[in-house]
Amino acid sequence: MIIENTLPVLLSRLDFAFITSMHILWTPVTIGMSWLLFFLEAAWLKTGNEHWYRLQRFFEKLFIVNFGAGVATGVTMEMAFGILYGPFSQAVGPFFGNILGFETITAFMYEAGFIGLMIFGWGKIGKGMHAFATFNVALSSSLSAMWILVANGWMQSPTGVVLKNGLFQVTNWWTAIFNPNFNIGFPHMWIATVELALFFFAAVSAWFILKNRHADLFTKLLKPTLLALIIVTPLQIFIGDELGREVAQDQPTSLAAMEGHFHTYLPDGKPNTAWNLIAIPDVAAGKNLFSIQIPHVLSLLETHTWDGVVTGMDHFAPNDRPNVWVPFYAFRLMVSIGFFLFLMALWGNWLRLRGQMTAEKLRKNPLFLRLLVFSGFLPYLAVWTGWWTREIGRQPWVVYNLMRTWQGVSHMGVTAESVWLIGYIIFELMVWGGAWYFFTRVIKKGPDMDSPVIGTPGSDAHQAGGGFAKPTFAKPTMHKNL
Amino acid sequence: MNEIFRIHSALGSFWWILLGVFFVIYIILDGADLGAGVFSLLLNNENDRAAIMSAMAGTWDANETWLVVAGGVIFGAFPLVYGATFNYLMIPLMFALWGIISRAVAFEFHVHAKSSRKFWGFMFGFGSLIAALFAGIALGATLLGFPMSTGNAQGIQVANDPFVNTVPHFSGTALSFLSPFSIWTGIGALIAGGLAGTLYICARFEQNDPIYKKAHQSATLFSYLALAAVVITLVWSYAIMPDAARWTGNGWFGWLILLVAILISAYKMMSNHAANRDFAALLWCGAIVVFMWGGMWATNFPYIIPQTWTISAGANPANDLAILTLFMTGFVPVMIMYNAYQIWVFRKRITHLAGYESH
Numbered sequence: 001m002i003i004e005n006t007l008p009v010l011l012s013r014l015d016f017a018f019i020t021s022m023h024i025l026w027t028p029v030t031i032g033m034s035w036l037l038f039f040l041e042a043a044w045l046k047t048g049n050e051h052w053y054r055l056q057r058f059f060e061k062l063f064i065v066n067f068g069a070g071v072a073t074g075v076t077m078e079m080a081f082g083i084l085y086g087p088f089s090q091a092v093g094p095f096f097g098n099i100l101g102f103e104t105i106t107a108f109m110y111e112a113g114f115i116g117l118m119i120f121g122w123g124k125i126g127k128g129m130h131a132f133a134t135f136n137v138a139l140s141s142s143l144s145a146m147w148i149l150v151a152n153g154w155m156q157s158p159t160g161v162v163l164k165n166g167l168f169q170v171t172n173w174w175t176a177i178f179n180p181n182f183n184i185g186f187p188h189m190w191i192a193t194v195e196l197a198l199f200f201f202a203a204v205s206a207w208f209i210l211k212n213r214h215a216d217l218f219t220k221l222l223k224p225t226l227l228a229l230i231i232v233t234p235l236q237i238f239i240g241d242e243l244g245r246e247v248a249q250d251q252p253t254s255l256a257a258m259e260g261h262f263h264t265y266l267p268d269g270k271p272n273t274a275w276n277l278i279a280i281p282d283v284a285a286g287k288n289l290f291s292i293q294i295p296h297v298l299s300l301l302e303t304h305t306w307d308g309v310v311t312g313m314d315h316f317a318p319n320d321r322p323n324v325w326v327p328f329y330a331f332r333l334m335v336s337i338g339f340f341l342f343l344m345a346l347w348g349n350w351l352r353l354r355g356q357m358t359a360e361k362l363r364k365n366p367l368f369l370r371l372l373v374f375s376g377f378l379p380y381l382a383v384w385t386g387w388w389t390r391e392i393g394r395q396p397w398v399v400y401n402l403m404r405t406w407q408g409v410s411h412m413g414v415t416a417e418s419v420w421l422i423g424y425i426i427f428e429l430m431v432w433g434g435a436w437y438f439f440t441r442v443i444k445k446g447p448d449m450d451s452p453v454i455g456t457p458g459s460d461a462h463q464a465g466g467g468f469a470k471p472t473f474a475k476p477t478m479h480k481n482l
Numbered sequence: 483m484n485e486i487f488r489i490h491s492a493l494g495s496f497w498w499i500l501l502g503v504f505f506v507i508y509i510i511l512d513g514a515d516l517g518a519g520v521f522s523l524l525l526n527n528e529n530d531r532a533a534i535m536s537a538m539a540g541t542w543d544a545n546e547t548w549l550v551v552a553g554g555v556i557f558g559a560f561p562l563v564y565g566a567t568f569n570y571l572m573i574p575l576m577f578a579l580w581g582i583i584s585r586a587v588a589f590e591f592h593v594h595a596k597s598s599r600k601f602w603g604f605m606f607g608f609g610s611l612i613a614a615l616f617a618g619i620a621l622g623a624t625l626l627g628f629p630m631s632t633g634n635a636q637g638i639q640v641a642n643d644p645f646v647n648t649v650p651h652f653s654g655t656a657l658s659f660l661s662p663f664s665i666w667t668g669i670g671a672l673i674a675g676g677l678a679g680t681l682y683i684c685a686r687f688e689q690n691d692p693i694y695k696k697a698h699q700s701a702t703l704f705s706y707l708a709l710a711a712v713v714i715t716l717v718w719s720y721a722i723m724p725d726a727a728r729w730t731g732n733g734w735f736g737w738l739i740l741l742v743a744i745l746i747s748a749y750k751m752m753s754n755h756a757a758n759r760d761f762a763a764l765l766w767c768g769a770i771v772v773f774m775w776g777g778m779w780a781t782n783f784p785y786i787i788p789q790t791w792t793i794s795a796g797a798n799p800a801n802d803l804a805i806l807t808l809f810m811t812g813f814v815p816v817m818i819m820y821n822a823y824q825i826w827v828f829r830k831r832i833t834h835l836a837g838y839e840s841h
Contacts, residue, residue, distance in 0.1 A: 065590045071543055072586035076579045078553050082568025083575060089568075090649050093561020094802040101558020101806060104551045105813050112547035113820035117827060120540035124827055166648030169799050407645050410569040416656035420576060427583050434587055438594040 004319065004396050009406045011417040012084050017391070018421060021384060022428040023077050026070035026435075028383055031145050031190070032197025033063050034138035041131050050453055051217050057122075058447035059201070062439055064119050069435040073428060078104070084420075088398055088408025095161055095170050096151050099177075103147035111140035123454050142190065149189055153182030156390070157250040158399050168399070180250050184243045185390075191236045192386070196379035198232060199341065201225045202348075203376025204443060206369040213446055215359035223357055226348035233342040240338060241301065247393070248302040251400055252311040253320060254393030257327040259298060262287050264312035271309040273299035278332070281324040286314055322395040330385035330392075337382040344375050490800035493807055494793045497559035498786060500814065502779045504555060507818075508548035509775065510678070510768045515542050517679020519585055519610025520672065521700060522603075528592075529834070530693055531603040535589055536836040537686040540828040542589070544821050546582070551817070558806050562649060563786055563796035569652040570628040571620045574659055578616035584609030611672065618671020622664035625723065625778075627790040629654045663718060670711045677704035681751075681767050685760040686831060693834045698758075705752050712744070712774070725781050725788055737777075744773045 037056055044052035078100065081089045089097065117125060117133040125133070160176030161168040170176050202225045205218035248255040256262070260279040263272045275297035279288040299308040313321055347368060351357055362369060398405040515538050522534040538545075556564045568575065588606035595602050631653040680701035687694040720726045729737045751766035784792045797803055 065594070068587050068590045071546070072583040075546070075550055075582055075586075078550055078557075079568055079575055079579065081557065082564045083572045086565035086569035087645060087649070087651050088565070089557065090562045090565035090651070091645055093557065093564065094798045097557040097559075097561035097564065097798070098802055098806050099558075101554040102810065104547075104554025105810050105817065108550055108554070109544070109547050109813075109817045110820070112544040113817070113824055116540035116544055116824050121827060163644055166645050167799065170802055170805075173805060403645065407643065410565075410572070411652050411654075412569070412572065413656060416572060420572070423576065423580060427580050431583060431587050434591050438591055441594050 004404070004406055006406075007414055008412065008417060009409050011414060011421065012409045012412065013405065015417055015420050015424070016080060016084050017388075019073065019076055019080055019424055019428065020387070020391075022424075022432065023070070023073040024383055024387055025380065025432060026066055026073060027141075027145070028189075028193040028196045028379075029066045029200060030063070030070050031138075031141045032193035032195070033059065033066075033200065034134065034141050035194065036197050036201060037063060038131070038134045038138050041134050045127060045131055051220060053453055054217065054447045054449055055221055058442075059204075060119065061442045062200075062204075065435055065438050065442065067115060069431050072431055076424075084410055084412070085398070085408045086410040088403065091166060091403060091408065092155075092168050092399060094167055095154065095176055096168075098170075099147055099151045099154075103144055103151075107140050107144035107147060111137055111144060114140065127454070145190060145193065146186055149186040150177050150179070150182050152390075153185045154179045155399050156185070156247075156254075156394055157181040158402055163402065168402070180246055184239065184246050188236070188239045188243050188386075191232060191239060192379065192383055195229070195232050195236055195341065196383065198225050198229050199375050199379050202229070203373045206372035207443065208446070209359055209362050210366060210369045210373070212359075212363060214449070215363070217447070219357065219359045219362065222348075222362075223352065226345060226352065229341075229345035230349050233338070233345045237338050237342060240335070245302055245304075248310060251394065253313070253316055253322055254327065254390075255302065256311065256313040256316075257322045257324045257393050258331040258389055259310075260288055260291065260324055260328045261298060261310060262313045264309065264315050271299065271307055272312060273297075273307055273310070275301065276328075279328065281328060283313075283321060283324050286318070320396065322393055327389045327393040330388045334382045334385040334389065337378045337385075341375060341378060341382075344371060348372070486800050490797065490803065491794050493800065493803040494559070494797035496807065497555065497797070497803065498779075498793045500811075501552060501555050501559070502775060504548055504552040506772055506775045508545070508552055510771050511541075511545035511548060511821075513614075513675050513771070514678040514682035514764070515545050516585075516610045516614045517675035517677065518683050519607050519679065520614060520676055521679045521683060521697060523607035523611065524696070524700065525693070528599050528603045531606065532592060533687075533693060533832065533834045533836050534683065535592060535606060537683065537832055539589070541825055544824055546586075548821075558810075559798060559803060560786060560791075560793075560796040561798060563791045566630060566650065566652045566791070567624060567628070567787060570654060571623060571659060573656055574616045574620040574623065574664075578613045578620065581609040581611070581613030581616065585613065610675075614671050614675040615668045618674075619659065619664045619668035621671065622667025623659035623661070625667070625719070625782075625788055626661060626663060627788050628652060628658055630790065663722065666718065667715065670715055673704060673707045673711045677701060677708045678764075678767055678771075680704055681755065681760065681764045684755070685764045688831045688833050689758060689760075691833045698755075701755055701763075702752075705748075705755065709748060712748075723781075723788060725785065728781065740773060740777050744770055744777075747773065 037060060040052050040056040040059070043049070044056060081096075081100070114133045114136040118130065118137050121130055121133060154176060157180045158168070158176075159179045160170060160172040160174070162171050163169075201221060205222040205225065208218040209215045209222070244255070244258075247258070260276045260281045261272070262281075266272050273296045274293035275295075276288065277292040277294060279291035281287075282289050296306055298310050299305055302308065302310050313324075348357075351362075351365070351368065356362065356365065394400055396404050396406075398408045518534055518538060522531045525531055525534070553564075556567075584605040585607075586609075588602045588609060592599060592602040592606060629652070630650040632648065632650050680697045683697035684694060684701060687697070720729060747766050747769040751763050751770065754760075754766060755763035782788050784794070786793045786796050798806070
């Protein structure tokens with residue numbers, strides 16, 4: 001259909017894609033890191049070891065900069081459904097709207113209630129209460145991710161609804177919420193947040209060890225981080241494979257795009273089992289202009305059999321096919337990053353087994369440390385490319401097989417859409433640039449090793465409702481007297 | 483079948499009332515935060531602005547989240563209203579969101595900035611101003627209603643399309659929201675925000691602090707401005723809104739009582755403020771919001787968007803509303819409880835020496 005690729009529809013997709021891509025820079029860190037902060041705090045409370053406390057307070061500073069950016073970009077997301085995709089919001093309202101309502105009520109407000117206590121409550125509430133607040137921030141942000149993945153998973157595999165009077169009315173809440181895509185998509189996304197946060201820890205630790213600042217402290221952190229990664233990274237690859245098989249079953253067009261798989265059968269009538277390592281796809285012609293293929297790998301991956309049939313693009317009408325370039329290469333990038341990170345986790349733990357995991361010896365291995373710093377950025381790219389694969393692979397549908405994207409687009413002109421896009425480019429790049437710049441500033445400053453630990457004599461601990469005992473700007477006034 | 487219609491109508495009204503409650507909580511809490519941001523533009527050094535930020539450090543995020551909750555409830559309970567209205571309000575919401583983004587990041591960036599400190603201080607205040615102004619414009623525009631039509635939103639007719647001709651979509655232009663009345667409500671929101679913000683600052687700072695003194699004077703000025711703004715808005719609304727005719731209809735006595743309640747609250751607010759009973763003044767200010775918003779909600783009944791969407795036409799089908807009610811209602815008191823606990827923890831007055839980074 002010609003409406004599919006008209007400028008207003010493409011621009012509305014770009015509008016939404018941009019704000020989503022910018023929002024997903026922040027939330028995975030919040031979700032993953034809040035658990036890690038809770039573990040640091042619990043380790044401090046259990047062992048009484050001060051260094052866990054120092055690390056907690058240091059990463060908490062980075063966490064809150066990140067959290068602010070997440071809130072700033074997140075409020076937009078919730079309104080953008082109605083603004084940019086009004087008819088979509090109306091049609092999916094009975095299910096999707098309810099789920100977003102569930103999210104704001106059970107997760108968003110829950111998180112907001114405890115984040116203030118977690119960040120600003122030090123010394124104002126008891127240690128136990130504070131750890132409880134941190135735990136609740138972690139739980140609520142994970143809950144939030146769950147609801148979002150319920151909603152998005154349902155767009156990929158819409159089950160449990162019937163289209164009546166122009167609305168998707170729910171016939172079975174259970175199957176709609178636990179839709180096939182969500183059941184594997186949520187673990188995949190949630191593990192991604194943990195993996196991202198762990199590599200964030202590892203990268204910052206590696207940087208400090210490399211600079212020989214607080215090197216022993218950060219080596220202490222690096223050990224459990226790498227140990228957790230040796231579990232998380234292969235698990236993520238395994239779940240990713242499961243998700244691929246799920247997509248092959250429920251969203252064959254998306255899988256065909258991800259794999260550049262155009263022909264279900266070979267000219268001789270046998271199933272096309274070849275997996276494309278790289279390819280130059282030509283969607284209009286319905287084939288790859290060039291590709292490097294490995295036979296049987298695709299069937300092994302998607303059906304776990306030697307000669308299983310994997311539905312190709314030629315099975316679908318030309319106007320039901322998504323773009324191939326983006327899902328194909330974005331998917332490959334994500335998978336490569338997943339394997340690279342797994343190798344990094346292996347390498348780190350191998351060093352530890354050989355007794356190399358001391359600050360002194362690690363510094364003699366700058367390549368490992370530098371690659372670890374580099375690995376801090378890769379999960380971000382993996383999250384981006386993974387989400388792009390998911391969203392572009394679903395096209396031209398907004399609700400797979402039921403509602404096409406152009407049917408959901410709001411009544412807007414090209415001018416309004418362009419103003420939105422340009423404005424958000426300016427504001428969200430400002431947020432991104434600012435937050436990452438201030439990350440570097442906080443990291444360069446390093447952890448505060450001097451101020452007294454909360455709850456010990458001389459610290460700014462006081463009763464509930466106590467004021468700010470240590471005003472940051474007290475110093476300039478004192479200088480006047482000198 | 484009749485039974486289901488009655489259930490549907492009851493559940494729809496239930497969520498309509500809850501939505502009103504969420505909006506009132508949002509306006510009372512975040513109105514004060516936004517207003518304090520606007521007030522911070524009147525201060526002339528960055529440390530004072532940091533003190534304003536620290537006054538709301540532990541609570542601003544939760545306060546702002548009530549807006550998200552209200553948005554989520556509109557989407558969850560009234561998706562037909564959500565999809566059409568937010569489309570209509572694209573431009574004002576976009577500006578309000580840019581304001582919210584600027585001020586949300588300014589909190590943390592201001593702490594860590596050195597050379598860009600002045601810039602982030604400005605973004606905090608100016609972002610608050612833009613957010614309040616455009617939220618007010620959006621409210622005024624909503625009260626005037628908007629044009630809708632069935633058919634595809636892109637104006638293209640397609641045979642056998644299941645989504646057209648059943649659900650009406652917004653059909654005006656991007657600038658449909660613009661009118662003298664909506665611009666006036668934007669200004670009105672700024673004045674109301676300024677009042678709430680300065681009263682809030684008074685309640686949060688030590689009474690001998692220079693910021694307190696400045697805020698105290700401004701609050702007095704804002705309270706007179708707000709009184710005038712309320713009168714203008716009521717008269718203007720009565721002149722142009724069909725539903726406002728009921729103010730002088732059969733139930734005029736009830737509306738008169740409401741007006742008296744508003745005037746008494748305003749008097750109590752101003753007298754408490756003059757006597758430096760800051761928290762009481764803030765509470766009376768909140769009472770005005772409750773009465774005004776309640777009055778507006780009642781005036782519009784049975785419409786949720788005047789002359790555009792009725793509560794029952796905009797609501798989800800009965801079954802989905804029932805699910806929302808069963809699973810979510812219990813959380814409402816819980817949400818209010820932890821927000822209240824949080825405000826209680828951060829209740830102590832501070833001075834202009836406080837910095838945001840007391841964490």
